[in-house]
Amino acid sequence: MREDTTKVLEQEIPASMEERGMEEVKPSAVEDKAAAEEAVEERVAQEKTEDSTAQNKETEEREVDVEREMEGEVEVVTPCPTESHGLQGTIKGHDLFGYVGIEAVLDQMRRKTMKAGFEFNIMVVGQSGLGKSTLVNTLFKSKVSRKSCSPNYEEKISKTVKLQSVSHVIEEKGVKMKLTVIDTPGFGDQINNENCWEPIVSYVNEQYERYLKEELYVNRKPRIPDTRVHCCVYFLPATGHWLRPIDVEFMKRLGKIVSIVPIIAKADTLTMEERQEFKQRIRQDLNANGIRVYPQTEYDEDPEDRILNDKIRENIPFAVVGTDKEHQVNGNKVLGRKTKWGIIEVENVAHCEFTNLRDLLIRSHLQDLKDVTHNIHYETFRVRRLNESNLTVHGLALSCFPMENGTHGTNGTNGTSDRSESESHL
Numbered sequence: 001m002r003e004d005t006t007k008v009l010e011q012e013i014p015a016s017m018e019e020r021g022m023e024e025v026k027p028s029a030v031e032d033k034a035a036a037e038e039a040v041e042e043r044v045a046q047e048k049t050e051d052s053t054a055q056n057k058e059t060e061e062r063e064v065d066v067e068r069e070m071e072g073e074v075e076v077v078t079p080c081p082t083e084s085h086g087l088q089g090t091i092k093g094h095d096l097f098g099y100v101g102i103e104a105v106l107d108q109m110r111r112k113t114m115k116a117g118f119e120f121n122i123m124v125v126g127q128s129g130l131g132k133s134t135l136v137n138t139l140f141k142s143k144v145s146r147k148s149c150s151p152n153y154e155e156k157i158s159k160t161v162k163l164q165s166v167s168h169v170i171e172e173k174g175v176k177m178k179l180t181v182i183d184t185p186g187f188g189d190q191i192n193n194e195n196c197w198e199p200i201v202s203y204v205n206e207q208y209e210r211y212l213k214e215e216l217y218v219n220r221k222p223r224i225p226d227t228r229v230h231c232c233v234y235f236l237p238a239t240g241h242w243l244r245p246i247d248v249e250f251m252k253r254l255g256k257i258v259s260i261v262p263i264i265a266k267a268d269t270l271t272m273e274e275r276q277e278f279k280q281r282i283r284q285d286l287n288a289n290g291i292r293v294y295p296q297t298e299y300d301e302d303p304e305d306r307i308l309n310d311k312i313r314e315n316i317p318f319a320v321v322g323t324d325k326e327h328q329v330n331g332n333k334v335l336g337r338k339t340k341w342g343i344i345e346v347e348n349v350a351h352c353e354f355t356n357l358r359d360l361l362i363r364s365h366l367q368d369l370k371d372v373t374h375n376i377h378y379e380t381f382r383v384r385r386l387n388e389s390n391l392t393v394h395g396l397a398l399s400c401f402p403m404e405n406g407t408h409g410t411n412g413t414n415g416t417s418d419r420s421e422s423e424s425h426l
């Protein structure tokens with residue numbers, strides 16, 4: 001409407017100057033034209049200086065806006081300066097005529113998440129006996145990972161040589177989490193550790209592949225089961241030296257496909273000074289080798305995020321202690337390791353950095369870990385795979401793509417299994 005008015009005014013200028021009286025116009029139009037002419041004259045007079053024109057335009061716009069507002073056509077919104085297209089704006093609560101209830105969406109989301117629950121998949125990698133199972137149990141305060149060195153013979157599990165995933169549903173205050181722990185006992189235990197990361201890389205990629213396959217079905221499941229590794233906790237032995245070649249090789253490779261959180265295991269075996277020096281040296285090694293560990297600077301969403309994540313980055317790798325025993329300290333039960341010289345309290349920040357790790361993995365960054373997995377790592381995999389498939393099946397009929405869960409359209413050329421069929425077009 002505002003544009004139309006301006007257009008009329010602009011178009012009327014020559015007409016009113018040169019063709020006045022020559023043109024036959026209808027009575028109603030005469031009135032309009034006269035009004036327009038008046039406006040034009042007024043405007044011409046006012047257009048003497050640029051400043052006054054700008055002011056006028058603003059006034060005009062305001063008037064038109066008021067008109068529109070009164071007509072109930074459009075809500076007047078101050079355009080958001082960051083939006084270059086100028087179509088969006090922000091209406092704050094105090095600008096509304098009354099309570100709308102938008103914030104209740106949070107409750108709706110909360111209720112939905114509580115009903116559906118969520119999945120979190122954590123992988124632990126490190127040499128045998130570094131305390132992987134103990135730490136996972138300490139993190140989730142339950143026996144989610146079986147220890148290989150349990151005193152009870154019945155529970156004793158011999159050292160596993162291949163990846164093992166165990167799932168549990170943990171419920172706290174009505175929120176259900178399906179936690180899957182992927183254990184990698186025996187990583188780096190061999191004399192020749194060449195390519196020992198390969199089964200782990202394959203596992204991570206296989207989960208992406210699975211997810212992609214499910215996504216490509218025309219009739220897909222309402223919720224695609226998520227087995228993708230959201231976080232890989234890498235256990236560094238508390239040697240007090242520097243990163244070993246196997247650590248560098250592993251983190252270099254895995255850091256490209258999954259979020260890695262390195263930690264110093266069994267930190268109670270280092271003095272405070274040794275711990276600080278070791279941490280410092282590891283950070284230098286990580287930088288020097290271009291190893292990308294979580295949280296990565298480029299994925300910080302805003303300055304607030306950056307401040308929080310910078311603190312984490314300055315402190316990485318966390319020097320942690322794990323236990324599954326509770327002890328009495330000053331009348332309180334605490335998780336700790338009892339030694340001849342006293343109790344090392346796992347959740348005491350003066351003793352170790354277990355709480356920093358727990359905060360990162362569960363309390364502050366769990367959702368971000370899932371988001372980074374989906375938006376960065378999985379997305380990179382997806383794009384690569386679909387590009388590959390474009391190259392390999394370019395020109396083949398779309399009927400190669402999966403139609404429904406478990407079924408595929410056929411191109412009538414072969415009778416291969418589901419897997420090889422789907423792989424052929426991925």
Ligand SMILES: Nc1nc2c(ncn2[C@@H]2O[C@H](COP(=O)(O)OP(=O)(O)OP(=O)(O)O)[C@@H](O)[C@H]2O)c(=O)[nH]1
Nearest residue numbers: 128129130131132133134147148149185266321322
């Ligand atoms: N000193 C010390 N000992 C620990 C710590 N965490 C675990 N342990 C002990 O180390 C031993 C091995 O712990 P596990 O949790 O079974 O180690 P793991 O890495 O799961 O071993 P595998 O399953 O064989 O790969 C057990 O006796 C634990 O009690 C720790 O933080 N400090």
Ligand SMILES: [Mg+2]
Nearest residue numbers: 132133147148
């Ligand atoms: Mg274990």
